[in-house]
Amino acid sequence: MKHWRFFASIFLLGCLVIPGVSSIRVYAGSELVEQPFELGPPPKEVLNSFEVPFRLTDTKHVLVRVKLNGTGPYNFIIDTGAPALIMSKEVAKKAKAKLDKNDFGEFHLQIEGGVDIPKISGLSTDMFQLKGMNAMGLAGCQLHGVLGYNVLSQFRIQYDFTQDKLHWTKLDFQAPELQRFKGKADQGGLEFMGDIMKFIAPLMGMRPNFEMKPRGQFGILLNGDKSTEILAVLPESPASKASLEKGDKILKVKKNRIYSAKDLWKFINQCHENEKIELTVQRAEEQKTVTIQLGKGF
């Protein structure tokens, strides 16, 4: 009983501290930037604007995809709580970054949706919050870094989670050079959390798998997007080889009863390439069950 409680308390702590900390995650390697800056005259709006695709992670972080020095794409979180572009050491290495003694380097940053910043400084450090979340797979995908002030300040950015893209407007502004405090830890001593989560996660049976696989192809066209009725079977497709026909109504996928188009898509979207799928259809008065080996394509 004792060690259960021990784990529970640590876990609860982590559970609270991780979202909390991820908020502050940023100061992770960044620490406080000493150099004060003057804003000068207000920047002109440069006419370029971009629709930047984003997604919300399971942890409610705003995630965009970026390329650094042409490598990637990587998953980065938009973070006004971060002073700079910050990436994991592994990503910095992949991007072949030349780092100075404070772990800053210069990067060519591209953001999905067309944003292109030819030269920007970025910090290479393993943020404990990302390390912890990745160890537990909490975000639902692997996180590689954050976009902070020196990137975000060059744009006016509109967030609206009822849309699937963010609206970025380029401003004529360059953030001042960033400097890193030397040797001063500003997380208030939380850096150990990343390693703790990394240690505990596997003990709790958490081995996140970020791998993805394409769905397999059937070769079936439907009679409308709310329908479970086959409109056409593509020639030489897996469905055609299994002798499915126009007008067949799909009743079961892998023995799961289909009541609506929503059910159909749900089960269809769990089938990978080359998988053998049992499908039951209604054809006139008769029920017919076939096995389809899925192909490739979409």
Next chain:
Amino acid sequence: MRLVIALLSCLFLTSNIFGKDPKNNPSSESEKETPSIVPFILLPSGHFLVNVKLNDKGPYQLIFDTGAPTLLLNNRIAKDSGIMKKQKGSMFSPFGPMGQVKIASLQIGEVISKNIPAVVVDHPTVNAFSQYYKKKYGPIDGIVGFPFFAKFKMTVDYQAKQLTFIPNNYKPTDVMESMMNAIMGASKNNKPKIVAATGYWGLKVTKATKDDSEGVDVSFVVPDSPAAKAGIKVGDRLLTIDGRWTDSETDTYHAAGLVQVGKTVPVEILRNKVKSNLKVTPIPGF
């Protein structure tokens, strides 16, 4: 063991959130359609502060952070605003008493939002920040994050040093709930995730293992398919679908998975070293 842990944490959550389901009308959000402008204080480190009133008490100075999945309040302002004392079942921790609370009314500038979940904790990083900036800017007592700003169409303008808010009726889900799901589902999620297009395109794409330049190769186009009708040809390099990169097979499926069936979207291809934009309308099928 995970089950025990999850149960314990459920208990912990229950006593705090579900047991205290707010009775007041949740639809009383600020219904204004005109944008509300909120100025902020930009710190030399590039972070910014906003003044926040909690249940009409305050204002308190909090860091505004799009990377924060929750709101954090320290114990001082949680007590001062009366949020914490109603709260039973807070737990002792190295970071002061901790607990989940709901803020009945949170006001930033003219913008008022109701029933915002928050976590009360004396977070060491916030403390460190507060210590560092206290002299010049006054104390910093927490962080404003996702549960607040998700309810608005929000614009961040660092140059004008202001935030703009228009209510958008988005209902953010609770991050703690998502976390519980993630933790309970963790072992089930060991299988690779399957990514799928929402509709039928008539395309096959490939990418050689050593090929690390942008895009994927189109290896087959089904005659008369939506892809064929758009003018995509075998040998084209597919670069983006609706503005999303297609740098791997799974990337391509993911991008096609975000296109509504029947909606026409731009597709960027490279053919004979020339980039061009085509338009594809996927149809219902798989």
